[in-house]
Amino acid sequence: xxxxxxxxxxxxxxxxxxxxxxxxxxxxxxxxxxxxxxxxxxxxxxxxxxxxxxxxxxxxxxxxxxxxxxxxxxxxxxxxxxxxxxxxxxxxxxxxxxxxxxxxxxxxxxxxxxxxxxxxxxxxxxxxxxxxxxxxxxxxxxxxxxxxxxxxxxxxxxxxxxxxxxxxxxxxxxxxxxxxxxxxxxxxxxxxxxxxxxxxxxxxxxxxxxxxxxxxxxxxxxxxxxxxxxxxxxxxxxxxxxxxxxxxxxxxxxxxxxxxxxxxxxxxxxxxxxxxxxxxxxxxxxxxxxxxxxxxxxxxxxxxxxxxxxxxxxxxxxxxxxxxxxxxxxxxxxxxxxxxxxxxxxxxxxxxxxxxxxxxxxxxxxxxxxxxxxxxxxxxxxxxxxxxxxxxxxxxxxxxxxxxxxxxxxxxxxxxxxxxxxxxxxxxxxxxxxxxxxxxxxxxxxxxxxx
Ligand code: PMP
Numbered sequence: 155x156x157x158x159x160x161x162x163x164x165x166x167x168x169x170x171x172x173x174x175x176x177x178x179x180x181x182x183x184x185x186x187x188x189x190x191x192x193x194x195x196x197x198x199x200x201x202x203x204x205x206x207x208x209x210x211x212x213x214x215x216x217x218x219x220x221x222x223x224x225x226x227x228x229x230x231x232x233x234x235x236x237x238x239x240x241x242x243x244x245x246x247x248x249x250x251x252x253x254x255x256x257x258x259x260x261x262x263x264x265x266x267x268x269x270x271x272x273x274x275x276x277x278x279x280x281x282x283x284x285x286x287x288x289x290x291x292x293x294x295x296x297x298x299x300x301x302x303x304x305x306x307x308x309x310x311x312x313x314x315x316x317x318x319x320x321x322x323x324x325x326x327x328x329x330x331x332x333x334x335x336x337x338x339x340x341x342x343x344x345x346x347x348x349x350x351x352x353x354x355x356x357x358x359x360x361x362x363x364x365x366x367x368x369x370x371x372x373x374x375x376x377x378x379x380x381x382x383x384x385x386x387x388x389x390x391x392x393x394x395x396x397x398x399x400x401x402x403x404x405x406x407x408x409x410x411x412x413x414x415x416x417x418x419x420x421x422x423x424x425x426x427x428x429x430x431x432x433x434x435x436x437x438x439x440x441x442x443x444x445x446x447x448x449x450x451x452x453x454x455x456x457x458x459x460x461x462x463x464x465x466x467x468x469x470x471x472x473x474x475x476x477x478x479x480x481x482x483x484x485x486x487x488x489x490x491x492x493x494x495x496x497x498x499x500x501x502x503x504x505x506x507x508x509x510x511x512x513x514x515x516x517x518x519x520x521x522x523x524x525x526x527x528x529x530x531x532x533x534x535x536x537x538x539x540x541x542x543x544x545x546x547x548x549x550x551x552x553x554x555x556x557x558x559x560x561x562x563x564x565x566x567x568x569x570x571x572x573x574x575x576x577x578x579x580x581x582x583x584x585x586x587x588x589x590x591x592x593x594x595x596x597x598x599x600x601x602x603x604x605x
Pocket of ligand 1 (some may be wrong): 271272273274276305307380383384414415439440561
């Protein structure tokens with residue numbers, strides 16, 4: 155590989171990074187990652203870092219999962235690609251569909267449509283929701299409801315239901331007919347309370363109000379993350395998703411669970427829907443489905459939708475979209491191996507246990523560091539919200555957040571910053587000692603920020 159200076163210089167000159175300003179990338183060159191082992195990554199200077207971010211919430215099994223690597227290379231040698239459009243299919247894809255129906259059977263899922271990633275999965279779910287209502291003779295049901303602070307990817311459909319201004323403004327106008335309910339964000343909300351149950355009640359009432367205002371017969375689906383990830387790890391009260399599901403049922407509205415982060419164990423349950431005891435009509439997945447080793451995703455589909463499409467023998471019942479890589483045999487083989495490993499290593503259980511330790515430790519840090527305004531988490535998705543002042547909750551500035559990041563990095567742990575939030579989503583293979591390592595590094599980073 156070329157040397158570090160050459161790479162940094164050419165990165166600044168030729169690469170446009172997602173979610174970043176090109177000039178900022180020149181001023182603050184990104185770290186070049188050259189290796190990964192177990193729960194650690196290695197930078198170009200050879201520094202080993204415990205990956206507190208798990209790639210992008212996706213490398214659940216860590217960087218050395220030989221079973222998945224082997225499945226990928228074996229499949230590459232056998233059949234590196236063939237399409238799953240109409241006339242052809244492939245073995246790994248079929249086996250994976252069976253395995254997903256089995257593991258997400260408790261969530262009511264019976265079939266899968268494959269994609270190249272999370273944004274594709276969201277786009278497909280939104281499309282299928284509209285199509286479902288057309289099949290059912292309700293073509294006016296076209297609107298989508300979502301939560302502020304929700305993140306649903308980068309395609310125009312997903313961007314339209316996204317609840318974060320930063321991902322919308324530059325691309326407006328977006329899809330018409332999207333309705334945003336308040337975020338279940340106890341620390342900051344318009345409801346004058348920090349009681350998660352009261353906030354959930356208020357959001358459910360808001361949904362009822364929007365249904366009455368718009369007319370139930372205009373709404374296709376509600377899409378939500380069971381635990382909001384990119385919006386800053388916002389964990390709703392357990393009553394929120396069931397309450398919204400009840401209103402969907404009463405009003406003929408589909409529920410799409412965006413489980414791109416939460417499927418496959420991250421919250422400590424197999425899926426975020428299961429965590430809250432809800433059966434959605436569709437589940438969007440991606441990320442950990444292949445442990446980040448191959449771009450892949452799936453929309454899992456419940457029987458109500460599957461049956462409706464099956465019964466419609468007109469052109470409307472045919473799925474009028476697909477991706478070149480829908481059902482890629484290498485992705486499917488990787489996903490099958492990931493499922494097997496996740497079960498074998500019982501990763502959801504480890505995520506739950508380590509998550510409790512991590513959250514306890516973060517709460518201890520909050521008691522010692524006044525710049526921590528809020529601590530949130532479920533399983534191995536956690537966040538610290540940094541403030542300049544706890545009384546008025548003024549968000550901490552970029553410089554402070556940057557110092558925490560650098561301090562943690564120097565202490566050997568990669569964390570992620572998002573606005574004034576520190577996001578933690580390590581691999582699900584971490585040990586108790588790794589949790590302590592993350593907490594010690596954060597402590598060092600936090601100290602450096604207020605010294
Ligand atoms: N939905 C959710 C909940 C996500 O977190 C993400 C990615 N962070 C997406 C959709 C989009 O997935 P991708 O980046 O794979 O397109």
